[in-house]
Amino acid sequence: MARITAGIGSSHVPAIGAALDNGRAGEPLWKPIFDGYGWVRRWLDADPPDVVILVYNDHATSFSMDVVPTFALGCAERFEPADEGWGPRPVPPVIGHPELAWHITESLIEDEFDLTIVNRLDVDHGLTVPLSLMFGQRERWPVRVIPLAVNVIQYPPPSGDRCWRLGEAIARAVASFPEDLNVQVWGTGGMSHQLSGDRAGLINQPFDTAFLDHLTADPDTLRRLTRRDYIVEAGSEGIELIMWLVMRGALGGAARELNRFYHVPASNTAVGHIVLEPADANQSAGHAEAA
Amino acid sequence: MLSRQQARHDDIPGAIVFTGAMCRKGYALNQFCMSLMRADERARFKADEAAYLDDWSLTADQRQAVLGRDYRAMLSLGGNIFYVLKLAATDGRSVQSVVASIAGQAPEDFAAMMLAGGRPPEGLPADRRAQH
Numbered sequence: 001m002a003r004i005t006a007g008i009g010s011s012h013v014p015a016i017g018a019a020l021d022n023g024r025a026g027e028p029l030w031k032p033i034f035d036g037y038g039w040v041r042r043w044l045d046a047d048p049p050d051v052v053i054l055v056y057n058d059h060a061t062s063f064s065m066d067v068v069p070t071f072a073l074g075c076a077e078r079f080e081p082a083d084e085g086w087g088p089r090p091v092p093p094v095i096g097h098p099e100l101a102w103h104i105t106e107s108l109i110e111d112e113f114d115l116t117i118v119n120r121l122d123v124d125h126g127l128t129v130p131l132s133l134m135f136g137q138r139e140r141w142p143v144r145v146i147p148l149a150v151n152v153i154q155y156p157p158p159s160g161d162r163c164w165r166l167g168e169a170i171a172r173a174v175a176s177f178p179e180d181l182n183v184q185v186w187g188t189g190g191m192s193h194q195l196s197g198d199r200a201g202l203i204n205q206p207f208d209t210a211f212l213d214h215l216t217a218d219p220d221t222l223r224r225l226t227r228r229d230y231i232v233e234a235g236s237e238g239i240e241l242i243m244w245l246v247m248r249g250a251l252g253g254a255a256r257e258l259n260r261f262y263h264v265p266a267s268n269t270a271v272g273h274i275v276l277e278p279a280d281a282n283q284s285a286g287h288a289e290a291a
Numbered sequence: 292m293l294s295r296q297q298a299r300h301d302d303i304p305g306a307i308v309f310t311g312a313m314c315r316k317g318y319a320l321n322q323f324c325m326s327l328m329r330a331d332e333r334a335r336f337k338a339d340e341a342a343y344l345d346d347w348s349l350t351a352d353q354r355q356a357v358l359g360r361d362y363r364a365m366l367s368l369g370g371n372i373f374y375v376l377k378l379a380a381t382d383g384r385s386v387q388s389v390v391a392s393i394a395g396q397a398p399e400d401f402a403a404m405m406l407a408g409g410r411p412p413e414g415l416p417a418d419r420r421a422q423h
Contacts, residue, residue, distance in 0.1 A: 015386065060373040064325045065318055085328055085380030153373055155300055155310045194410075195386075196372040199305030200394035201401060203409025228298055233412070236306045237372070265405040268390050 002100065002174045002181035005049060007247040007255070008040065009215070009274045010133060012056060012188040014084075014125040015267035020132050021090055033271055036261035037133045040275055043259070044134055048142050049184040051097045053104075053170060055148045055246045056126035056188045059084070068154045069116035071166065073108075074123075074147035075101040082122035091128050091137075097144040100177055104146070107173035113166055123147055130188045133273075152189065152240050160230070160242040161223045167249025174250075187247030189240025191262075191272035196236055203270045207233040208262065211241060212274055215248055216257045222248070237269075247276075254279035309371050317369020323347040323357070324374040327381045336381065362392050 019030040061082045063069065079094040105117055127147055135142060148170075151157050158166075167185065174183050191211065194202035211234075214221045222245060230239040248255065261273040300308040307313075314321075323344070326332045336343040344354055356364035357378065365375045372393075379389045391401030394410075404410060 060321075060325060060371070060377070061328070065314060065321050065371075065374075083328065083330070085333075085377045086383075153309060153371065154314060155308055192409075192412075194306060195390050196307040196309075196366050196393060197305045198394055199410060200390045201396075201404055201410040202305075202412060203405075204412035205408070207412070226298070228300060228303070231300060231303055231306055231308060236308055264408050267387050268405060268409075270409065 002051075002177040002179060002183050004171055004174050004183050004185060004250050005277065006184045006258075007251045007276045008130075008134070008184060008186045009212075009244045009247060009272065009276075010130045010186065010188050011190055011266065011269060011271045011273065012126045012129040013266040013269045013271060014129060016271075017089055017091075017125050017129040017132055020137065030266075033263055033266055034133075036263055036271070037273060039259045039261075040134055040273070041136060043275065044142075047182075049182040051100055051144045051146060051181055051183045053146045053148055053174075053183065053185045053250075054127055054130065054188065055150060055186060055243045056123075056130070057152045057240060057243065058149045059124055059126055060153070061124035062122050063149070065154070068151055069118075069149065070151045070158055071113065071115040072118045072121075072149040073101060073105055073115050074118050074121045074149070075105060076119050076121060079121050079123045079127075079145070079147060081128055082124045084124050089125070089128055091132060092140045094123055094127065094131070094141060094145045094147070097146055099179075100174075100181065100183075101146045103177050104170060104173040107176060108166075108169050111169045111172065113169050118147075118149070121147060121149075126188060130186060148246065150243050150246070152237075152242065156227060157239060157242060159227065160225050160245045163242045163245040164219075164223050164249035167246040167251075170246070171250045171252065185247045185250040187244035189243050190234065190238055191241060191270040192234040192238040193269035194235030194237060195268060199235070201268055202235045202238075203264050204233055204235075204238075205262075205264065205270065208270055208272055211244075212260055212262065212272060215244070215274060215276060216255050219248060219255075251276055251278045252280070307366055307372075313369050313371070315369070317353075317371060317374075319348045320353045320357070320365065320368065320370050321374040323349065324370070324377040327377040333381050362389050363395065366393060
């Protein structure tokens, strides 16, 4: 049986990918960020999952204003790094897991999450920057990836609570997949940032810190945040944080924090990162071994 | 009356929110920007910007904003940040310098502000901050 073993939250700032691709990761501006992901890189190296369900948003790359899906799941065999206007990032293609992706699709739609099925999808920095942060520069990514794109650009995006419940439904779908797979869910984007408007450059560290705290201490508070709360506190683009709630919802009621990192700035944005596991992880693993 | 689900998001000071009204206003402008995702289109645009823009039904204001690279104006005329950044990429201009211009700041001032921790959240509703 497939099982969700951990959740990771991470920003996906494009300038981080550019710094790595252009050999600037060791510079003073960027080194603290890559160092801050050192723990998770070692942790993933020691026990990489088979599949990552990677929740991200497309930034006017594969979806234009012609079609705006609220939730879109990538069911393809592979996904190419996109040309976002200056050529594709020099990173490996992303290999999917179509069997699990289709199983999740069928389960979610049965569960009344009517998502969009995507069979061709070029993936932008929203998906590839987290892979670079977690795995560094590689010939091939060590995991299969199922992209889950969430609309956070065209208002209204889904509510944070809807994202949480989607995460719960994903957990039910994964648990009913017969193959023995170690699955992680990653929620990406954020943390606080404002790109459009006079308030551009907004960084609300108290909000970001509370958001990271509440992922374990008081997730119900996060479920109650409205779209307006996110815009006011975290910025128009800080609403990307709703994608972290898909990840958190997939872990169930209680979760344990294994590691976190927070840094300002990366370009115009606060960088946040957290590693969580379900509170009953050891028990679940025990059951899996017994079986 | 607006229901809870249809709460307004376009009245938050300093924060542009890309509502349906903005989408309608900026559709042609944003799809023009999207066309610059293709290398051959970028080359055609650079060769003759005015002629290229003739193919898109932009308003006079939108056209002027694009030709003058006025990103503040583009956003107020329905441009979406992630779309107009395609134009900046075509020019080889950094995201941060565009964002600085949107905030009405010199790039070096904006960069220094970010290095010092970003724009502080002053002016946010204190009662909300207290809850978090």
